[in-house]
Amino acid sequence: MPVELKVLGYAALLQFVQFMVMAIPVNLQLGVAYTGGNRDEQRQAEGVPGRLKRALDNHFEGLILFTIAVVVVLLGEASSSLTERCAWAYFWARVVYVPAYASGIFLVRSLIWSVGFIATAIMLISALT
Secondary structure: OOOHHHHHHHHHHHHHHHHHHHHHHHHHHHOHHHHHOOOOOOOOOOHHHHHHHHHHHHHHHOOOOOOHHHHHHHHOOOHHHHHHHHHHHHHHHHHHHHHHHHHOOOHHHHHHHHHHHHHHHHHHHHHHH
């Protein structure tokens, strides 16, 4: 299995874990009656649970671009040591991003996010050139 595809699988599993880590504190904060209901009333989690929810939303957004990059690299037969390293950089940036975001460390989460974003862009550029 190509490294980029394997890392995409790991990133998807990470998203499952991230969802579970987020769901428990959000349910505790908002209450099962709200989270299990129709949610007509708009309420948002705050503090760490809210940051975990926003980090999960961010991973959904980033995973779309990363998936596109992996597909372009693999279908374009452009896999290289560079695209493999970029795939791992994306994954590890996502792993570190969640605790950085949850802890609310100023600017650090943005720098970590940038690593994954730039790695994804490099994968695409590498495959298209």
